[in-house]
Amino acid sequence: MSAYKSFAVIGAGTIGLPIVEALVARGASVVLFSRPGSTKKTIPSGVPVIEVDFTDVPALSAALREHKVDVVLSTVGTPWLDTQKSLVEAAKLAGVKLFAPSEYGFPTEGQTEGALGVKMQIIDQLRQLGIPTVQFYTGLFTEGIPMLTGYSEHGKIKIIGDGEKFASFTAISDVAGFVAYVLTTLPPAQLENREFRMEGERIRMKDLGKLFNTTVEHLEPVPKEKADIFTMLLEVLNSGMGSTGWDVVNNREGSGADSAGSANALWPGHQWKGIKEVLKL
Template sequence: MVTVAVAGGGGGIGLEIVRAILVTKKHDLIVLSRSKQPSLTTQGVDVRIVDYKSVEQLKNALEGVHTVISCIAAYGDDSTAAELSLLEAAKIAGATRFVPSEWNSACNDIVDLYAGKELVWKAVQSSGLQYTRFVNGLWMNVWGPGCIRDEDEALGAYKDRPAFSIDLKAGTAIIPGDMSQEIVVTRTQDVGRFVAATLDLPTWEAESRISGDRLSLGEVVQLARDICGREIRTTQMSVEELEAILAGSLEIGERFYYQLLLAVALGRMNFEPTLNELCSDIQPVTTAEFLRKHWTRD
């Protein structure tokens, strides 16, 4: 049993991790948050309100903490500065392990909004702390918006966002690159379960790679047709077409979308997992199971 602090544990992927740790009933849990989290407090979670601009305040909040897991939204200079402050505070407070806020794949050099992640990662590597970064591919929950059953569960940490690449409700799909390019997809709930399980591992590798499923977007479209009976109109976009779009003037959300498509086309979301074998008791949900559960009435 160790004391774990989850920064940003009141929502998003942080909340998935907090829930998974609570289920294990193995560790003392602290949530760092900018605001009160009454739903967690009523479950006995120690919620500590922090100002991420204050290393001193963060250090005090992390006293006695063994593992710090950052789930700070990694968009923009403010978030990068907040995470660097968290890392510095973890060092001063005497923490042993640190997890930076990654939760995607090796595409920090492609996606503008992820540029700060690379700066933090370099700081983590030179921190002297034990560390790992979680690589989970594309969140499977991106195919949850508009589903016909249990939408809250289908969305997981992906709430209030549009579908990505394949919009099952609209019946449309943009397939980047080769239709056969495989990607790794993982439900956010399963990411949380794997993260909770790694707290029991005696050592950490630099990267903890998780795979819920590995298949091509073309195969996802076919599964949607076969399992859900949905006709999906597909449009293929080559790397060159994506690069041409990105060379133009786009608003930040559009740019993020097309940069992620480019990362898929370039194979950045295809990798061999490491944690699935180490945590073999966890059986993540497959894409077929996800579609059957949330896009059919059976």
């Protein structure tokens, strides 16, 4: 049984709000931190909402102490990844016992560039301050496939490269449920300084066409300076890094506890949702 009693979720976006809901469903004490002026959401009753500047260390640490927060779960989006540096400082001052930085994507360890490089900076900061971490690698959210591949707009699956590399996709509800389950079930020794590699479905990008009953269009790589966010993600998938088991340092798939989907077994009896189920194909 987990020794953690109080959780602070930072941000109520795509994955933040589902995690709040999943924690509440498991009877956890949860407080939500939201940026002033952010879009209002329907929050579960009984969950305090604190509007605070994510760069205001004194205000953040005071709120964490007031609610006796054991675990901080950051779910900030890419534009705000750097604000986590202030969150980490505040967590240290408040005596937080476990910090889950905003991962929910590709493996971070060994990354040096772009958003993944910023995520690695946060991990390094947490380690330097001696705050135990827990990282959740999910691959891409299954719900985002139609937009990512252009299917929503063109009715075709557009990928970069030959599409031979496998990628991990996980439903948002499975991600939130898994996070809430392990944080309220496992003891600290099984959570601290751990990486959890989940996976709803594993598929080669070129095989998405069969699922969607459409054609696959192979695009040529473009220079980084001309790439939008979707193009950059397609480049990552073409490289093999889209798998939650990818070993960035050694440029290969990991094995054993470091393999894609290795964390799924920690949620016994759960049926992970595949792409067809989530997208109703």
